Amino acid sequence: MMIIRPITEQDHDALWQIAQMTGVGFSSLQPDPEMVQRKLEWAVNSFRAEKPLEEAYYLFVMEDMETGTVVGVTGIESAVGLKAPWYNYKVNTQVHASRELDVYTRIKTLTLCSDYTGHSELCTLFLTPQYRKSSNGHLLSKCRFLFMATHAPRFNESIIAELRGFCDEEGESPFWEALGRHFFAVDFVEADQQVARGKSFIAELMPRNPIYTNLLPAKAQCVIGQTHPDTMPARKLLEDEGFRYTGYIDIFDGGPVLETQIRDIRAIRDSRHYRVRVHDCLDTDESVWLMANTHFCDFRCIAGQLSFEGLEFVNISQQQAEVLNIRDGDELRVVPLFNPQRHNHR
Template identity: 35%
Template sequence: MLLLRPARMSDLAEVQRLASESPLGVTSLPNDAGRLRDKIVASEASFGAEVSFNGEESYFFVLEETDSGQLAGCSGIIASAGYSEPFYSFRNETFVHNSRQLNIQNKIHVLSLCHDLTGNSLLTSFHVDHGLAGAAGAELNSRGRLLFMADHPERFADAVVVEIIGQSDEQGQSPFWNAVGRNFFDMSYAEAERLGGMRSRAYLAELMPHYPIYVPLLSDEAQDAMGLVHPRAQVSFDILMREGFETDHYIDIFDGGPTVHARVSGIRSIAHSHEVAFAVGKTSGERAFLIANGRLQDFRATIATLDWMPGAPLVMPADVAELLELRTGESVRLVSV
């Protein structure tokens, strides 16, 4: 069975394996033991902290295959984007140039560097093993953390953003970076992303152009790449779209990938989830559900096939209750897959 739970220090070696397999551009998952150790330490402190509003906390989850004990994926949440360093994006805008004498009006697409999304909660560090891409495990890895947000709303902002990896090739060449960022840094896209993962993207962003960039002046390849999703990020992107996230307003300043956002109240796994009491017993199992135990440090989530409808009692197999470490009298939060 698959189990989503908070990462712990004993996971470090497996987490680094996942990081080494993740695509270029996931700077929140650097292939560096020291940075990953710090990530897990910060996550453990966040899960253990008493919190009444979103601040500097970061939560890191791992997807465990319980039969083997190996990790099959990971994902995270940053409570407040831009809390410790600026959170930059390019905002898609339209400038109107008008000449009354010539009776000409032009609408020009521009990109403006901004930190509009600072303060929103940020979903990060998504990665699943290739065999789980497009399967229920990817749903659990992405949406299970949303159930955590639903059970602990005081820890997060009223809106959520996600940076999706943009286009680059196997040689680490990004059309958008080559047209924009490379003019300000003497390094390739691959080098910039590795440096951002090892240190910080914020100081690189501070050297990007702070004046509007006129999109028609960029190469056709760069324009075509704006808002496009890397093939290895398509599964994550599709899940977020089904959850109600919106695109078109912001793109990543490095590779031009879409930065999607949503109000928490409009996210499907949060708005349509149910908190219900359960009983252990046999069930025919007709529909797949994401189920979370609602706890904090001992948070657990999994996928199970159940026979349940809203308003009806929830009957759960004993092995699922045991996996979630549930006790008699507790409730669970669930939403259909």
């Protein structure tokens, strides 16, 4: 059984091992000892703080209960850009027309902006390759929605997810090579290591005026708003939950920014609270449910089967109750793991 729980100081070595697997372009978790330690301390302090931090970082781990191994991480930032600027490019359209010359041209432009300042952000999602099977990826991503549903005052009404942009087999980003490299003379890998410490320095060196994309090489134009192949499953999952691309991209690699209102996320909107009844033996159907306790520091989330008893009660097994750290009569937030409208047509 896989369980989601808040990260602790004891998970440092596991977080460091995962950081060494993330690869180029995964700027939110790099194999940098100082960064890993900083992220860990930030997350632990966010869970321990008596009052919500202005910019809290809620980082969770997925643990294989059979082996005790941490096999994935997933996070939420309560707000971005409140202490350091949060920059994106907005993809706009400029029209150049002349009746005399019978010319009408639409050209995309990139405009530097900070429109997402204060928004919450989904971040730091990584599952180790050997566990990318079954429904593990869905559990790792969607557990955050049940946490946000229960602790809504800690988050903004709007939330974004900045996805990794396209890079080729050699680890080069066509977008960076065509744009960022001209103003910050290092290759993509080195820039990626710098970005792990923050992206504001890139914006400080980039032009403030709109950039006409037709002046960029064709390879760079083609990857604007495109997602890294390894991140496509995460993008499809978020889109199934209600996230949409609305024309904002990352200033570093051109990856898309998805956004939505928290209340419109399917797993939040459709989740319900039930009272728990614990059973030694349990008859269930084949449906898989996402279930989480209503705790904060001791948050737990799993995916599994259960049954319902009327409109008020849900029946779970003794093992599930122990893993979720709940007892008979406690509250449990429940929602189908998959979007029924999408899943039934696959």
